[in-house]
Amino acid sequence: MFRTAEVGRKIDKQTFREAAAPLRIELVELQQALRGCPFPVIVVFAGVNGAGKSESVNLLSEWMDPRWLVTRAYGPPSDEERERPDFWRYWRDLPPAGRTGLFLSSWYSRPVLGGVYGELDEAALERMYARINAFEGQLADAGALIVKFWMHLSQPAQKKRLKQLERDPHESWRVTKEDWRNWKHYDRFIVIAEKTIMRTSQGHAPWVIVEGADSNYRSLTVLTTLRDRLARHIADRTENRAEARPSKPSKAVAAGAGAETPVALPKQPNVLTTLDLSATLARKPYEQALQAERARLNGLYRRAKAAGRSIVLVFEGWDAAGKGGTIRRLAPAIDARDFAVIPIAAPTDEERAHHYLWRFWRHLSRAGRVTVFDRSWYGRVLVERVETLCEESDWRRAYSEINDFERQLIEHGTIVAKFWLHISPDEQLQRFRQREQVAYKRWKLTEEDWRNRDRWADYEAAIDDMIAQTSTHIAPWTLLEANCKRHARIKAFRTISERLETALDGKRK
C-alpha cells in the first residue's frame, strides 16, 4: 500500500513557486464559494510522524482565510473530555456548514497507536473502526465533504527527517521521545496503518496516501487534492440545490466542473517508472530455471491441495506484455483437473445485470484448485475508469470493495498472488509491429490495442492509484519487469512459490 509513496516524487522550488500563486487563488475562491454551501469540510491528516502533517496544516492555515477555518489537534483526553463519551470532543469541534476544519491527531490516533503497542485487543479495534465509520458516515450522509490524507515516509526517510528536525534549533522541539519510540516500531506501525486505512476507506471518505519526503511535492499534492475534492463537491451539491448555489461561480469551481484547466502537478515518477526494465534472462538459464521452478511449484501446489487451500492468481498488464504466455507456462506445473484459466473480457449480458464483482465470485473454485484470472476485477479501476465505462464514484469506491473481496478470500485460506506485467511503450510498439507481420499472431492485435496505447499516460495514473490503494500486506502486487519475457515468467513462478511457502508454513511477512 505504501510502496507507491516511496518512489521519490519531488518538485523544485521554482516550479512550486509558479504553481503556488494561482493555486492559492483557486483555494481562496473555493473557500468563498463554500461559505454559501449547506455543508462543512472536514480534512483529516494522519500518518507517519515527520511526514509533514503539521506543516500541511500550517500551510493551509496560512493560505486560506482563517475566519472560515478551524484547526484542531488532540492530545491525551483532558478530565473534561474523559467525563464524556470518546467522540464528544470531535463532535464539539466539528465546523459548521460553509467552513473547514483541519484535524490533526484525530480519531485515528487511538486505533493506530493502541494497535501498535498492543493496548487494544481485536474486538476493541473492530469496535473502533465501526465507530469511526459510523461517525464519518453520519457526517457524509448529512452532506459533509471528508478529505483524509495519510502522509507517508519510508523508515529510512523517517529517520533522516527526524534527525534533520533535531538539528534545526527552531524545529528540534517537534521531535519527542515518543517519535523515536514509534520509529522503532515502524514495521508494526505500517501493518496497523494499512489495516486502519483498509477498514476506514469508504466511498464517501477515501484515504489519499501522500509521499511525504519532499515538502514541495507533498504540499502541492495536498493542496491540489483538496482543491479538486472541494470543487467537485460544491459542483455536485449545488447542481440540485439552486438555493444554495454560490452567487458567483468562481474559476476554481468551474475548473472542478471541467470548464478550465486548473493548476496541475508537474509529471512525477510513479511506481512503474521505478522499475528497471533492463533485466534480462538468457535462453539457457531460463530453460533450466523453468524446469526447476515448475517442479517446485508442482510440489507446493500439491501441498496446498492436501491442506484444502485454493490458489488465486491474477494477471494484469499492458497489451502485449505477455500475460497469456506466462499463464500458458504455468499450466504444466499443475494437474489440468485442478487448473482453470478465466479470461476476462467485456461482461456478458447476465454479468452486466449483476454487481460487477458477481462474475468473479461465481468463478471461485472448490478447495485445492488453482484459478488464474487473465485480467480481473481490476478492470473496474483500469479500463472502466480510463474509458469512463463507469462513474468516477464507482471506480473510487471500488478500491475498498476490491480490498474487501480479497480479504474474504484470504481470511478463508485462499492464497492470492497479483501480477502487473510492465513493458515500456517502445517495447510494446515493437511487439505490435511484430504481431502485424506474423500471420498466426495477427488476430491478437486489434484497433482497441492502438487506442489503449494512445491513453498510456491515463493508464499509468490509474495503475499507480490501483497499486497505492490495493497493494496490501495480505495481498500485495508484484510488478514484473516484462521487457524480457523470460525474466518476467521466472519472477512470476518464484513469487507464486514464495507466497505458497509463506502461507503453508504459516509465516507471514
Added chain:
Amino acid sequence: MFRTAEVGRKIDKQTFREAAAPLRIELVELQQALRGCPFPVIVVFAGVNGAGKSESVNLLSEWMDPRWLVTRAYGPPSDEERERPDFWRYWRDLPPAGRTGLFLSSWYSRPVLGGVYGELDEAALERMYARINAFEGQLADAGALIVKFWMHLSQPAQKKRLKQLERDPHESWRVTKEDWRNWKHYDRFIVIAEKTIMRTSQGHAPWVIVEGADSNYRSLTVLTTLRDRLARHIADRTENRAEARPSKPSKAVAAGAGAETPVALPKQPNVLTTLDLSATLARKPYEQALQAERARLNGLYRRAKAAGRSIVLVFEGWDAAGKGGTIRRLAPAIDARDFAVIPIAAPTDEERAHHYLWRFWRHLSRAGRVTVFDRSWYGRVLVERVETLCEESDWRRAYSEINDFERQLIEHGTIVAKFWLHISPDEQLQRFRQREQVAYKRWKLTEEDWRNRDRWADYEAAIDDMIAQTSTHIAPWTLLEANCKRHARIKAFRTISERLETALDGKRK
C-alpha cells in the same frame, strides 16, 4: 424494540380479501416496471420461528410472477460452500437487475444463532456485523433495493404458534427440536436480535419489524411495505435515468410517487392505544409518594455522582401532557449545581449549520450531573418528520443515528431514561381550554398547539415507529399514562430510581 410488535394487530378475513386483490395487481405491475430497471431487489426475512417468515415468502411467490423471482433459503453450509468464503453462496444467489430475490435463513442466521448459543465471541460478532454492513452497503451503492423484515412474536405467542403447527398434520413437519430449543432461549434470542437489528440497520437497508401473530395483518404489512419501498425506489431511480424508465408508468409506480391512493392497511392498534389511561393517583397518596421518591432519588443520584456517572433524562410527549410539570418536580431531588434542564425548541442559526445531533452532543454534561432534555433529538423523527422539515431519507436514517448516539452515552457509563407522556385527545382538548381560561397559563397555548392537534394520527404513526426503532434493551422508552398527572409523575420518579439502581448495582435486565 419489540414491544410495538406485541400490541395485537389483527385484520379480519373479509378486509384481507378486499385488500388482497388490488394489492396483488399493484405488486405485479411494479414487478413489470422493475424489469426495465437497472437494479435488483433483495428481500430478507428474519426473526422468530413461527412468526410467518416462510409463509410470507410463499405468499409472495404465489402472488408475483415466478419468472422474475427467486427464493433462497440456507441450511448449514454444504461441502461446496464450506470450501469457499462464507459469503460466496449469497453472492452466487443474488438476483440480476430487474428481478427480486427472497432470502430466508440468510446472512443473519449465523450471527443471531451463534450469539444466542455463545459460539461467537464479541470480536467474531463485531466482524460479522461489519461483514454484513459491507455486503449490503456495496449492493446498495450499486443501486440495489434492500428490504429487511424482522418477524416478531412474543414468547407466549411463539409457544402457541408452535403448538398450533404441531397439531396440524400438514404443518407439523415445520416444527423441529431446534425450534423448541430456540424457544427456551427466547430471552437471550431477543437480546441478540435487538443488537443485530441495531448494528445492521443502515439508511440504505433499514429493518422493518412486523408483528407476526395474525397472518392477515403480517401478510398485508409485508406486502404493502414491499410495494411502497419498490414504488419509491423505482420512482427515485428512474427520475434521473430516462433510459431506464419503464415504458408505461403503472398505477402502483404512480401511487408510490403520490399520485393515487394505493391499498392501505386498515387502522391498527399501536403501542399508545395499549396504554390504560384510566390510572389515577389521589392527592394524598401522591404527596406521600412524592416525598418518599424524592428522598430515594436524591440518595441514588448522589451515589451515581460519587461513581462519576452522569444521568440523562429525556422527556417527550403530547402538547399539554405535563412534561414541564414533571421536570419541575424532579428539581428538588437534585442539587441545583448538578441539575440542568435543556429545553429544545427550533434550532439556533449556529445549530442549524451543524449536523442535527451536534446540539445535543454539546449539552452533554461532565461526570456526575443530571441533564434533563425537555424535548430532544427525537424531534428529528417526530416534528421534523410530520411537518416535513427534513427529507424522508433523513428521518429514516435518524433511527440508527439516534441508537448509535445513545449507545455511546451508555457505553461511556451514562444512565439514560426516556419518557413519553401520553394523554388522550379529549384530555388534551380539556387542558387547552383550561389554558385559554387561566390568565397565567394562556401564554403556553399557541396556534402551533392547535395545528399539531390536527395531525394527531400522523404523530401517532411517528411515535409508534419511534418506539419500535429506538426502544432498546440498553435505552428503553417508558410510556407514562399521563391523563392523571400525579400518576405520571410518580411513575417517572420510580422509573428513574429503578434505572439508577440497576445501573449502580451492576445488574442488567
